[in-house]
Amino acid sequence: MIETRATDDMEPVEDFRARARAFLEATMPPLGDGWNDRSDERRDRERELQALLWQGGFAGICFPKEYGGLGLSQEHQRAFTAESTPYDMPFSLNVPTLGILAATLVEFGTHDQKLRYLPGILRGEELWVQFLSEPSGGSDLAGCLTRADRDGDVFMLNGSKIWSSAAYASDYAMCLARTNWDVPKHRGLTMFIMKIHQPGVTVEQIRQVDGTLEFCQEFFDDVQIPASDVVGEIDDGWTVASRLLVHERLAVGGGSPYTSGASFGHDGSGTDTTILDAAQEAGTTRDPHVRQLLAEAHVRQMVGGQLVKRVTEGMASGALPPPAGSVIKLFGATNVMRRSEIGLEIAGAGVVAWPADSPGVAGDLGRASLSRQGVSLGGGSNEIQRNIIRERLLGRPREAAADRDIPYRDVRRGGSAS
Amino acid sequence: MELQLSEEQDAFASTTRRFLAAECPTTAVRALEHEAAGFDRAVWAQGAALGGTSLLVPESLGGGCFSEHGLSDLVLAAEEMGRVLAAGPLVPVNVVAEAIAHHGSEEQHQRVLPGLLDGSAVAAWCGPAPVRATRDGESLVLSGRCSTVEAGAQADHLLVTALVDDQPTQVLLPADTPGVLVTPLDGLDLVRRFADIDISATVGPEAVVGAVGDAGPAIEHQGHIACVLQCAETVGAMDRVFEMTLEYLGDRYSFGRPLSSYQALKHRMADDKMHLESCHAIATAAARAVAQGSPDADEVVNAAKVWIGPHATELVQDCIQLHGGIGVTWEHDLHLYLRRVTVNRATYGTPEEHAERIARHLTGVTA
Numbered sequence: 025m026i027e028t029r030a031t032d033d034m035e036p037v038e039d040f041r042a043r044a045r046a047f048l049e050a051t052m053p054p055l056g057d058g059w060n061d062r063s064d065e066r067r068d069r070e071r072e073l074q075a076l077l078w079q080g081g082f083a084g085i086c087f088p089k090e091y092g093g094l095g096l097s098q099e100h101q102r103a104f105t106a107e108s109t110p111y112d113m114p115f116s117l118n119v120p121t122l123g124i125l126a127a128t129l130v131e132f133g134t135h136d137q138k139l140r141y142l143p144g145i146l147r148g149e150e151l152w153v154q155f156l157s158e159p160s161g162g163s164d165l166a167g168c169l170t171r172a173d174r175d176g177d178v179f180m181l182n183g184s185k186i187w188s189s190a191a192y193a194s195d196y197a198m199c200l201a202r203t204n205w206d207v208p209k210h211r212g213l214t215m216f217i218m219k220i221h222q223p224g225v226t227v228e229q230i231r232q233v234d235g236t237l238e239f240c241q242e243f244f245d246d247v248q249i250p251a252s253d254v255v256g257e258i259d260d261g262w263t264v265a266s267r268l269l270v271h272e273r274l275a276v277g278g279g280s281p282y283t284s285g286a287s288f289g290h291d292g293s294g295t296d297t298t299i300l301d302a303a304q305e306a307g308t309t310r311d312p313h314v315r316q317l318l319a320e321a322h323v324r325q326m327v328g329g330q331l332v333k334r335v336t337e338g339m340a341s342g343a344l345p346p347p348a349g350s351v352i353k354l355f356g357a358t359n360v361m362r363r364s365e366i367g368l369e370i371a372g373a374g375v376v377a378w379p380a381d382s383p384g385v386a387g388d389l390g391r392a393s394l395s396r397q398g399v400s401l402g403g404g405s406n407e408i409q410r411n412i413i414r415e416r417l418l419g420r421p422r423e424a425a426a427d428r429d430i431p432y433r434d435v436r437r438g439g440s441a442s
Numbered sequence: 443m444e445l446q447l448s449e450e451q452d453a454f455a456s457t458t459r460r461f462l463a464a465e466c467p468t469t470a471v472r473a474l475e476h477e478a479a480g481f482d483r484a485v486w487a488q489g490a491a492l493g494g495t496s497l498l499v500p501e502s503l504g505g506g507c508f509s510e511h512g513l514s515d516l517v518l519a520a521e522e523m524g525r526v527l528a529a530g531p532l533v534p535v536n537v538v539a540e541a542i543a544h545h546g547s548e549e550q551h552q553r554v555l556p557g558l559l560d561g562s563a564v565a566a567w568c569g570p571a572p573v574r575a576t577r578d579g580e581s582l583v584l585s586g587r588c589s590t591v592e593a594g595a596q597a598d599h600l601l602v603t604a605l606v607d608d609q610p611t612q613v614l615l616p617a618d619t620p621g622v623l624v625t626p627l628d629g630l631d632l633v634r635r636f637a638d639i640d641i642s643a644t645v646g647p648e649a650v651v652g653a654v655g656d657a658g659p660a661i662e663h664q665g666h667i668a669c670v671l672q673c674a675e676t677v678g679a680m681d682r683v684f685e686m687t688l689e690y691l692g693d694r695y696s697f698g699r700p701l702s703s704y705q706a707l708k709h710r711m712a713d714d715k716m717h718l719e720s721c722h723a724i725a726t727a728a729a730r731a732v733a734q735g736s737p738d739a740d741e742v743v744n745a746a747k748v749w750i751g752p753h754a755t756e757l758v759q760d761c762i763q764l765h766g767g768i769g770v771t772w773e774h775d776l777h778l779y780l781r782r783v784t785v786n787r788a789t790y791g792t793p794e795e796h797a798e799r800i801a802r803h804l805t806g807v808t809a
């Protein structure tokens with residue numbers, strides 16, 4: 025359990041903040057262009073940045089001390105994040121490696137698993153990804169078809185996973201697979217730690233709308249995983265997956281205690297320069313309509329920051345149940361949609377064409393809008409978050425399901441589930 | 443509302459809730475529709491006795507609060523009042539009491555505070571928009587109009603902003619000052635009364651609150667308090683409407699299923715819940731920022747006004763839609779809530795005006 029507030033046996037938050045400020049200033053490069061690149065060079069750079077945090081004694085602020093972390097509270101982590109905004113940080117390590125997968129390992133891993141994997145993660149040596157979605161569907165995660173058959177001390181995996189971001193450049197995955205076909209779908213799943221680059225795993229990159237090749241599909245052909253790499257209990261992978269998804273919603277929403285520094289530009293400060301820059305580029309900052317839009321975009325950031333604070337504090341104190349994480353995931357995604365819309369409106373015709381290799385702020389906003397729905401899909405779609413809010417947070421009827429209480433081998437599957 | 447309250451705050455909130463449930467059900471709001479005052483003075487005095495008008499006044503002057511900042515306590519009452527739409531001049535009385543307590547003379551303290559604190563007197567805050575003032579020896583000659591002043595016709599005291607030599611100054615006038623003409627207005631809310639106040643009067647130096655020309659920061663702070671209380675009230679109203687709708691959708695059936703089981707409606711309620719939580723979050727942040735005197739108080743208050751106003755009307759309208767035909771009847775309470783949040787959206791600054799203040803801050807230029 026992570027402390028939300030500093031306790032007496034911890035370094036006082038303000039002392040920690042002062043130390044962090046001095047360390048960051050002395051060590052971390054200033055935030056420049058390219059922090060948002062999805063390139064391999066950038067990924068290597070982020071491993072180095074994480075190593076700098078580790079060497080300076082600032083990696084894993086809320087991780088347990090015995091596994092290489094600092095064992096401090098979320099207050100310390102927030103102070104560090106606030107101080108880190110002017111600097112280049114290992115942003116993409118935060119999600120999913122630290123905020124989702126390492127967080128799940130802290131919760132469910134055995135002592136040996138944690139000793140073995142967490143320090144490497146905190147040193148920036150290992151990137152982790154999630155092998156959850158499959159070609160047959162991602163929303164109905166418990167309906168996954170990848171199979172794991174036990175053979176003595178190992179499991180043999182066969183099947184395919186898809187949409188795993190940057191798997192080709194990563195080291196380990198948490199992979200959900202079916203170990204029992206004779207029970208209803210939620211009761212026959214197991215979560216595995218899988219080394220990505222090993223015999224039997226083929227990784228193919230998929231081109232996304234923005235031209236990047238980050239998305240991957242993996243094919244498993246008799247992949248061997250030792251039984252010691254099962255996370256949680258055999259056939260109880262759904263419990264692990266459900267908690268993983270809670271960590272994911274928090275992390276993607278910007279409220280994870282396990283990240284260091286801002287993730288995906290969520291720093292709660294509400295500053296947003298891109299949209300303002302676009303208005304300046306277009307010369308419309310005095311236009312009353314544009315001013316209303318600029319204010320709306322800014323207010324959305326501010327409200328988002330306050331909502332994350334409210335929900336994460338509420339979840340930590342028990343005032344709100346875990347499904348409340350879906351509120352910030354949904355808010356974050358709808359914010360991206362609306363802010364993208366505002367960006368397009370302000371950029372105007374600037375999104376259409378630009379001098380060779382100089383898209384300017386307007387061109388960047390236009391291109392970013394092409395993949396804006398990604399945020400509303402990754403980590404569970406908006407529709408699924410709405411189901412969760414209504415059914416689990418507000419506690420009202422579950423959707424009718426045609427697969428309840430039926431052995432999974434007898435459940436009907438769609439056309440793409442071959 | 444804050445998710446975690448201190449014991450004292452929790453006790454205050456539940457006492458207030460019990461009192462309001464007993465004395466201020468929505469039937470009482472309906473009964474007050476044709477009463478000129480729009481609220482019941484006896485009930486108001488009882489609310490005052492519970493602390494409803496004294497939390498922003500220091501103990502030495504007869505007030506006092508439960509936590510470090512009285513405003514953090516008072517927003518709890520405002521939110522509870524919003525839940526039942528309790529009638530009464532909460533915003534103007536508290537804003538004026540705070541102003542007089544912190545900036546008024548001893549004579550003003552003695553003359554005005556006891557009545558406001560025990561609920562026997564009412565004050566109106568005429569807002570930041572100034573009337574003109576010229577000096578005539580020691581006196582000030584005031585002229586101008588204060589528009590749409592909450593509780594203007596019910597007030598015994600008026601706190602008016604005037605420009606003296608172009609500098610913001612506040613004066614406190616007895617409502618029966620010769621030359622003050624109060625015109626009650628009709629309006630959207632069944633019980634919240636507004637009035638236009640025309641002033642053509644000469645007042646002595648004893649009417650000035652604080653120093654002449656020095657009221658700028660105090661006026662800004664008053665505006666912040668008004669917005670924070672109003673936002674808390676609106677969020678309380680939203681919370682109650684959402685709760686009613688959730689219950690209704692569970693009880694009502696179509697095609698052999700409860701309405702709450704239809705995914706299209708479930709998703710609407712999920713979105714409404716998200717907006718409700720976001721309004722709670724920014725209202726709480728604004729209350730904290732103003733209570734603690736943070737440097738970003740103005741920005742957070744503006745953000746709260748920009749965000750909450752339109753989301754409140756949208757949420758209530760959506761809940762009306764989800765109720766079906768009964769939602770647009772006089773009989774159902776929903777319209778009482780819609781009236782209140784629509785009025786709140788446009789008082790103490792519209793969302794657009796507050797957005798413009800944010801834009802000025804962001805761009806560094808004016809429109």
Ligand SMILES: Cc1cc2nc3c(=O)[nH]c(=O)nc-3n(C[C@H](O)[C@H](O)[C@H](O)COP(=O)(O)OP(=O)(O)OC[C@H]3O[C@@H](n4cnc5c(N)ncnc54)[C@H](O)[C@@H]3O)c2cc1C
Nearest residue numbers: 154156157161162163187188189398401402403404405407
């Ligand atoms: C940028 C990005 C990164 C991602 N990274 C990863 C990753 O690292 N690892 C990983 O495993 N996956 C990842 N995903 C996959 C993601 O989790 C899935 O895309 C998502 O869960 C939806 O699954 P699907 O694509 O199969 O769509 P489907 O499940 O087929 O859904 C299609 C549409 O139907 C809607 N829908 C489905 N079921 C319901 C229902 N019951 N009620 C209402 N509407 C419904 C969905 O909301 C969606 O709009 C990523 C996706 C994106 C976009």
